[in-house]
Amino acid sequence: MTTNPGLRAEEQRADNQRLTPAGRRAVFAAVLGTVIEWYDYALYGAAAGLVIAPLFFSDAVSSAAAMMAFATFAVGFVARPLGGVIVGHIGDRHGRRPAMMLTIILMGVATVGVGLLPTSAAIGAAAPLLLVVLRLLQGFGAGAELAGAMTLVAEFAPPKRRGFYTSLVLATPPAGIALATFAFFAVSSLGTDVLLGWAWRVPFLVSAVLFGLALYIRNRLEETPEYTAAIEKAAAERTKARAPLRDVLARDWRQVLIGFFAITGHNAMNYILAVYALSLMTSPLVGLAKPDALLAVTLGSLVSVALTPVGGWLSDRFGAPKVLLFGSVMGAALAYPIFGLLTAGSFAPAFTAIALGYGLVIPATSGAQGAFLTNLFPARRRLSGIGVARETNGAVVAGLSPLIAAALVSAADGGTHLAAGYLLACCLLSAIAVLLSMRVPAND
Secondary structure, X not given: OOOOHHHHHHHHHHHHOOOOHHHHHHHHHHHHHHHHHHHHHHHHHHHHHHOHXXXXXXXXXXXXXXXXXXXXXXXXXXXXXXXXXXXXXXXXXXXXXXXXXXXXXXXHHHHHHHHHOOOHHHHOOHHHHHHHHHHHHHHHHHOOHHHHHHHHHHHHOOHHHHHHHHHHHHOHHHHHHHHHHHHHHHHHOOXXXXXXXXXXXXXXXXXXXXXXXXXXXXXXXXXXXHHHHHHHHHHHOOOOOOOHHHHHHHHOHHHHHHHHHHOHHHHHHHHHHHHHHHHHHOOOOOOOOHHHHHHHHHHHHHHHHHHHHHHHHHHHHHOHHHXXXXXXXXXXXXXXXXHHHHOOOOHHHHHHHHHHHHHHHHHHHHHHHHHHHHOOOOHHHHHHHHHHHHHHHHHHHHOOHHHHHHHHHHHOOOOOHHHHHHHHHHHHHHHHHHHHHOOOOOOO
């Protein structure tokens, strides 16, 4: 009996494109953790737009209370770069698994803590202070969560399928957003008095179940083969161990800048749609009912869950920079139409606005982002490099975008042209950064 060499080679190539059992566990653990991270952040974002102001800043006038609520949302992002640096250091020096365990524990404690927190009516000024502390802890824990999840999956994935498998992780943020907005949609249907009384706590407390499941799964993770090989190579060559962050800033600073600006448009679009859009649509200026606004964000964001893996597949086929560039340019083109639809005052245009952002822009920027960022840095410094680039952008762009948009709309006396211009500028910056990335050589 003879075997066909061509058939055997084809089967070997197919095997090389499949995940190992350890890789499949890593994908599941990364996906679940990312859903939880974005559930947390979208949950607080929805709360910031709907209940944080009257519960924790009841003594302030309406417009000032809304700004304070969005400021507490932004505070969570202030701690993310520090979390990205410290947890990234742990991941690059001691392994991906302990870093991923730490992030999920910190996020769980903070999120459940918000659900248990007394309001300003009960403990006065201590309530917003404790809220800020919990937001800082939540941001610290989340600082390396998505960077770690992308790195974990990328290092288990076959090189030619890195875009697709990392896009499975990046497809889940809209799922977390949809889950969070649906949770608030459900409790808001009970009426304003019930929502502000006790129902707002339920979505935060329910997350304890998700955290327990994620912690169990992550405890069974193995170390990634690419990281293990890099550590063994360094040991064989007797390379002196240095702080990964020091090497990143010394050797990879161009890649850090490229990574920072390349995702600016993505973060601005994502957080304006997921957080600020709720406040804008339900404002007296627009007048959309809260359940309709929440439903529009829930359904619109689900579009991205289905389409982001397509963006990952396209990044494997055409290259991550090209797909990320397309998404950034599309975001710039849609900035003004999206704001126009958000202020139309009815459900159909609101849903269309969210679906345009999450159907055309985010699938491309999310689908290509994992492969783009992980390919910028070598394995020994990857988690630190991605953590610095991504989470610094999170603090500056993602966390502040709802606040900036609110301030620009207020400065324009209710007009949205300045906020739309801000979104357009962020997307153009990303397009320029992606173009520049094609000229920056990779480091060893």
